Amino acid sequence: MSKTGVFIETTDQEIKQSVFGVISAAAAGGGEVTGFLLDGRADKYKDQLAACGVTELVALEAKDIDFSKSPQATGEALAKGATDFGISALLGVSSPTGNDVLARAAMALKAPLALDCMDVDFTANTVKKSHFSGKAVATLEMTGALFVCGIRPNSFEAVESPVTIKITPHTVEVENSDAIIVTEVQAADSSRKDLTEATVIISGGRPMASSDNFKILDECARKLDAVVGASRAAVDAGYAPHSMQVGQTGKIVSPKLYIGCGLSGSVQHFAGMKTSKVIVAINTDKDAPIFTKSDYGIIGDLFEVVPALTKELEKQG
Amino acid sequence: MRIYVCVKHVPDTAANIKIVGDAAYDTEVKYVANPYDEYGVEEAVSLVEKNKKGEVIAVCVGDKGAANTLKAVMAMGVHRSILIKTEDQFPGSDITAKALCKAITDDGGADLIFMGKQSVDGEGMQTPYRLAAEMGLPVATGIVAFSHGGETVNVQREIDGGAKELITIKTPCVLGAAKGLNEPRFPKLPAILKAKKKEIKEMDLADMGLTDQGQCRLKSLEPVQERSNAKILEGSTREIVASLVQILKEEEKVI
Numbered sequence: 001m002s003k004t005g006v007f008i009e010t011t012d013q014e015i016k017q018s019v020f021g022v023i024s025a026a027a028a029g030g031g032e033v034t035g036f037l038l039d040g041r042a043d044k045y046k047d048q049l050a051a052c053g054v055t056e057l058v059a060l061e062a063k064d065i066d067f068s069k070s071p072q073a074t075g076e077a078l079a080k081g082a083t084d085f086g087i088s089a090l091l092g093v094s095s096p097t098g099n100d101v102l103a104r105a106a107m108a109l110k111a112p113l114a115l116d117c118m119d120v121d122f123t124a125n126t127v128k129k130s131h132f133s134g135k136a137v138a139t140l141e142m143t144g145a146l147f148v149c150g151i152r153p154n155s156f157e158a159v160e161s162p163v164t165i166k167i168t169p170h171t172v173e174v175e176n177s178d179a180i181i182v183t184e185v186q187a188a189d190s191s192r193k194d195l196t197e198a199t200v201i202i203s204g205g206r207p208m209a210s211s212d213n214f215k216i217l218d219e220c221a222r223k224l225d226a227v228v229g230a231s232r233a234a235v236d237a238g239y240a241p242h243s244m245q246v247g248q249t250g251k252i253v254s255p256k257l258y259i260g261c262g263l264s265g266s267v268q269h270f271a272g273m274k275t276s277k278v279i280v281a282i283n284t285d286k287d288a289p290i291f292t293k294s295d296y297g298i299i300g301d302l303f304e305v306v307p308a309l310t311k312e313l314e315k316q317g
Numbered sequence: 318m319r320i321y322v323c324v325k326h327v328p329d330t331a332a333n334i335k336i337v338g339d340a341a342y343d344t345e346v347k348y349v350a351n352p353y354d355e356y357g358v359e360e361a362v363s364l365v366e367k368n369k370k371g372e373v374i375a376v377c378v379g380d381k382g383a384a385n386t387l388k389a390v391m392a393m394g395v396h397r398s399i400l401i402k403t404e405d406q407f408p409g410s411d412i413t414a415k416a417l418c419k420a421i422t423d424d425g426g427a428d429l430i431f432m433g434k435q436s437v438d439g440e441g442m443q444t445p446y447r448l449a450a451e452m453g454l455p456v457a458t459g460i461v462a463f464s465h466g467g468e469t470v471n472v473q474r475e476i477d478g479g480a481k482e483l484i485t486i487k488t489p490c491v492l493g494a495a496k497g498l499n500e501p502r503f504p505k506l507p508a509i510l511k512a513k514k515k516e517i518k519e520m521d522l523a524d525m526g527l528t529d530q531g532q533c534r535l536k537s538l539e540p541v542q543e544r545s546n547a548k549i550l551e552g553s554t555r556e557i558v559a560s561l562v563q564i565l566k567e568e569e570k571v572i
């Protein structure tokens with residue numbers, strides 16, 4: 001049986017939520033799923049991983065190397081693991097870290113690579129991904145014994161599929177180079193959560209008019225368990241940090257629900273969120289282009305509609 | 318100091334893309350320099366301006382029309398350009414990297430290489446890694462801050478939720494620029510006129526003696542179906558939000 005490898009990305013000693021969807025995609029592909037872990041906490045994660053179908057968890061280690069400081073060693077270790085365990089497709093989440101590690105692994109493996117994929121077919125060895133800022137979907141065919149693929153967060157639902165899991169510590173030899181070193185990780189200045197993993201997002205555009213006004217979105221977000229995003233116009237005007245920008249030159253997101261408040265509906269903004277399941281637009285202008293690309297529209301002032309929505313959610317509990 | 322900037326000639330993100338045949342599109346659209354590459358251009362040019370010495374060379378794998386994109390980045394301050402000609406808009410990151418590597422090496426070799434973290438047409442996100450692998454250099458992409466320290470450079474890359482990684486890389490190295498790195502300049506007329514006279518050295522990709530592994534092939538392109546008109550919710554604000562919550566909860570089941 002073919003074996004699919006999944007890079008188990010962790011942050012702050014937790015498995016990244018979207019990793020589970022990737023595991024489910026791998027399990028649905030028919031092969032056995034082997035997880036590759038680089039943070040050494042196999043015991044902590046094993047039950048969660050077994051629950052969604054990981055049959056073997058490979059805990060990679062390399063002598064004298066701190067993977068958190070060496071992205072190159074991380075990629076090379078993952079590549080060695082994939083080779084040593086006979087993997088035919090290596091998957092991970094297309095997050096900033098996931099993309100970086102997968103790309104470095106693919107280079108070490110001299111393997112084909114596709115990042116930010118929305119679908120993958122393990123029989124045909126094809127993936128589907130966006131081209132032209134979300135205006136087209138490309139099918140790419142990968143050749144060779146092994147391909148590497150990053151999956152856009154939230155592209156696959158995590159499904160339970162319990163199996164028994166085996167933990168295999170595995171030491172690999174990789175070069176201990178100081179050509180590239182992570183010297184520090186600076187936490188985000190805001191308390192806001194990560195957009196790319198969010199299942200509900202509420203975003204504000206240019207008419208937010210100040211960073212203070214984003215509070216009304218924060219309040220609504222708390223009720224919706226949502227993360228707050230922004231358009232580039234709002235970011236460039238200084239109302240929100242760049243890390244909140246959704247779109248072509250910002251974050252690519254795929255939540256279940258996207259509520260756009262005061263967005264015109266630009267191609268570049270939609271490039272980052274059009275794969276959302278449901279899009280709701282709030283805009284004062286009935287002719288705003290966003291109303292032609294959303295599922296539900298509310299013609300109204302966001303400063304009235306958003307607080308009313310917050311209240312309604314509060315009422316319904 | 319010699320800095321190379323890799324630039325792709327891509328359809329404007331606002332352009333309407335019409336798919337023709339299985340895996341092609343109507344190329345009669347407006348083309349621009351890949352927006353991410355412009356951050357790389359700006360960083361390279363301003364570094365040379367600050368040091369008051371050095372040269373910035375743009376390298377592009379693209380068709381004849383790419384000369385216009387090269388003129389545009391030369392108007393931003395790039396000194397000269399190399400155009401590696403191919404008719405294929407998606408030659409594959411493997412062959413692209415090999416061609417860029419050969420052109421840069423033959424031209425004298427780099428102290429630094431900037432490029433965008435991804436192109437806005439193929440969205441491959443991997444050419445920096447492939448070029449670095451070809452050249453045997455370290456690489457980092459998604460760079461939002463850069464400072465040059467001679468033997469090393471310090472960069473920042475944004476990771477999850479706005480957190481940042483601070484990275485030190487030995488030079489020469491390959492850096493993939495992201496938005497936030499700088500504000501690319503808008504060239505003024507004299508700079509645009511001057512750029513017209515700058516050198517573009519042309520060569521053909523087919524003549525470079527490179528073999529394409531063809532590991533990843535574009536099989537088909539399909540247009541994405543846009544949503545049709547939104548269902549407009551009517552009534553008073555209170556009625557509207559009540560019906561929205563009900564729809565999201567009961568019909569769509571997304572909250």
Ligand SMILES: Cc1cc2nc3c(=O)[nH]c(=O)nc-3n(C[C@H](O)[C@H](O)[C@H](O)COP(=O)(O)OP(=O)(O)OC[C@H]3O[C@@H](n4cnc5c(N)ncnc54)[C@H](O)[C@@H]3O)c2cc1C
Pocket residue numbers: 204205206207230231232233234245246247248249250251261262263264265266267268269272282283284285288300301302303330352
């Ligand atoms: C290369 C490139 C990359 C880009 N990348 C991105 C990107 O990543 N993300 C991104 O977002 N943009 C991006 N842009 C910019 C994009 O083209 C638009 O300019 C931007 O998205 C517009 O932001 P907006 O919708 O907030 O503002 P506007 O276009 O100004 O729209 C504001 C809307 O709010 C409505 N409005 C006004 N007041 C209210 C109110 N009180 N209540 C409700 N509605 C109100 C108006 O009717 C209008 O429709 C990019 C552009 C380029 C060229």
